[in-house]
Amino acid sequence: MMATPATAPPITLLQRMLDMTTRVSRRWRPRSLLQLVLLAFLVVMLPLGVLMFQAGQALTELTRLADVSARQAVEETRRARTLGALALEMERSARQYAVVEQESLLEIYSERLEEYRQLLALQRLLLPDDPDVAALERQLDELAELPELPMEEFQARLADFPSFAQRTEAMRRSTNEHIDARIESIRERARAVQTRLWLQTAALVSASLVLMLLFSWLIIRPVRQLERRILGIGSGTRAEAPRPVQGPAELVQLDQRLDWLSSRLDELEAQKQQFLRHMSHELKTPLASVREGSALLADGVAGELTPRQLEILELIDTSGRELQRLIEQLLDYNLLQHNRQVSIERLDVTTLAREVLAKHRLALSNKGMRVTCFDGPVEWELDRTATVRILDNLVSNAIAYGADGGELEIRARQHQQHLELEVANSGEPIAETDRSRLFEAFYQGHARRKGPLKGSGIGLSVAADCAHLQEGELALVEDRRLAVCFRLSLPRPAQALAAPRDDTTPALEASPHARN
Numbered sequence: 001m002m003a004t005p006a007t008a009p010p011i012t013l014l015q016r017m018l019d020m021t022t023r024v025s026r027r028w029r030p031r032s033l034l035q036l037v038l039l040a041f042l043v044v045m046l047p048l049g050v051l052m053f054q055a056g057q058a059l060t061e062l063t064r065l066a067d068v069s070a071r072q073a074v075e076e077t078r079r080a081r082t083l084g085a086l087a088l089e090m091e092r093s094a095r096q097y098a099v100v101e102q103e104s105l106l107e108i109y110s111e112r113l114e115e116y117r118q119l120l121a122l123q124r125l126l127l128p129d130d131p132d133v134a135a136l137e138r139q140l141d142e143l144a145e146l147p148e149l150p151m152e153e154f155q156a157r158l159a160d161f162p163s164f165a166q167r168t169e170a171m172r173r174s175t176n177e178h179i180d181a182r183i184e185s186i187r188e189r190a191r192a193v194q195t196r197l198w199l200q201t202a203a204l205v206s207a208s209l210v211l212m213l214l215f216s217w218l219i220i221r222p223v224r225q226l227e228r229r230i231l232g233i234g235s236g237t238r239a240e241a242p243r244p245v246q247g248p249a250e251l252v253q254l255d256q257r258l259d260w261l262s263s264r265l266d267e268l269e270a271q272k273q274q275f276l277r278h279m280s281h282e283l284k285t286p287l288a289s290v291r292e293g294s295a296l297l298a299d300g301v302a303g304e305l306t307p308r309q310l311e312i313l314e315l316i317d318t319s320g321r322e323l324q325r326l327i328e329q330l331l332d333y334n335l336l337q338h339n340r341q342v343s344i345e346r347l348d349v350t351t352l353a354r355e356v357l358a359k360h361r362l363a364l365s366n367k368g369m370r371v372t373c374f375d376g377p378v379e380w381e382l383d384r385t386a387t388v389r390i391l392d393n394l395v396s397n398a399i400a401y402g403a404d405g406g407e408l409e410i411r412a413r414q415h416q417q418h419l420e421l422e423v424a425n426s427g428e429p430i431a432e433t434d435r436s437r438l439f440e441a442f443y444q445g446h447a448r449r450k451g452p453l454k455g456s457g458i459g460l461s462v463a464a465d466c467a468h469l470q471e472g473e474l475a476l477v478e479d480r481r482l483a484v485c486f487r488l489s490l491p492r493p494a495q496a497l498a499a500p501r502d503d504t505t506p507a508l509e510a511s512p513h514a515r516n
Contacts, residue, residue: 079175094161123175135167283323295317367404395423425482438476
């Protein structure tokens with residue numbers, strides 16, 4: 001077998017469990033979320049149950065040992081004390097017999113000696129290697145011969161009782177030491193059991209935590225998949241083939257409902273776009289005929305017209321141009337919903353601004369607005385179509401809502417990493433209640449539009465979308481002189497930032513004094 005390379009990363013226990021659980025979950029899926037939660041609860045509680053069982057077993061064992069040890073200690077201590085008392089009674093009976101020579105005293109002596117012999121045999125089992133016990137057995141055999149000895153020798157042998165009492169006392173101390181040693185052994189065993197319980201507690205609680213994390217992941221993973229699906233549906237950035245949700249039946253069913261909702265939204269979006277295209281086409285065709293007819297009448301093809309008739313034709317032509325602008329805004333909005341690509345090129349922003357102003361020259365002249373545009377050249381990397389749409393909508397908005405005979409200013413400030421374009425006009429300020437929804441599609445604020453036609457409410461929305469396409473931002477800002485000021489901020493593309501620049505000026509601000 002080949003050895004594992006030293007550079008291979010170690011596989012942790014959690015990774016193994018996750019991998020194993022993923023394989024198992026592919027083969028087995030819980031039928032319901034409740035089933036998964038109950039299973040998680042049971043599996044997580046299983047190590048804790050094992051821990052409680054083992055702790056109970058250990059406590060039972062320690063209780064049994066303590067009970068047995070206590071009973072043995074009491075019995076052995078009582079036996080040692082009894083042996084000491086018997087030794088004293090034996091010596092007292094012998095000495096009394098040596099004085100009064102009464103036979104009943106010898107009988108008492110013999111009975112105490114026999115009791116001593118029996119208890120000593122039990123003590124021998126407790127202290128098999130104790131030298132004092134062996135010496136007491138030999139000395140006990142010698143003392144058993146006293147009743148058979150003559151009185152003179154009997155009295156001489158009474159001197160053996162002090163040593164007999166000393167050895168009995170020594171045996172009692174050995175018994176106490178043996179009891180203390182056994183108690184210490186039980187303590188050591190209790191400490192070992194305690195250490196084992198702590199290790200088992202740490203291991204089983206860790207296993208419970210790992211299982212909790214595992215089942216939390218099993219529950220949260222499909223929920224997060226559903227959350228991503230919902231965010232994708234809401235933002236319009238849905239994946240081509242989303243991965244199916246693997247989990248409880250309720251979440252799998254919810255995923256299927258999201259699939260249905262996604263396809264239904266796609267159908268509705270397609271129907272909406274088709275409706276906008278058809279409506280725009282159907283409106284532009286008769287509008288072109290109306291504008292062509294009014295132009296022919298204005299040129300005198302059908303005969304000379306009176307000043308009153310020319311005024312009516314001019315009103316028709318102005319309304320036709322406004323209606324055409326609204327239709328073009330709808331087409332721009334429809335195009336921006338599908339085409340999110342930009343074509344960045346280095347252009348002179350001054351030229352673009354003047355082209356937009358030239359397109360609205362007649363409307364500005366009729367409104368009597370004084371126009372101020374910045375001087376150039378101001379070159380920047382941007383998308384021509386998107387930037388023209390932004391300026392066109394902002395100028396149209398100024399014409400529609402600005403004051404008659406008021407001012408319109410277009411300013412530019414060029415910094416090292418971003419370009420600022422401002423379109424400001426005099427007139428009625430935008431209400432605070434309208435500012436938060438100013439760039440929403442089809443939203444029309446409380447300000448009254450000046451002109452025969454009502455706006456569509458998508459001009460500023462299209463302008464904001466065009467700014468976002470270029471990673472920029474369009475915002476309503478405060479101006480010290482004019483009532484309404486929109487600021488477009490366009491960042492320099494990454495390619496342009498990386499390329500070396502010829503100029504070293506950190507910021508270039510165009511002077512707004514050129515009049516149109």
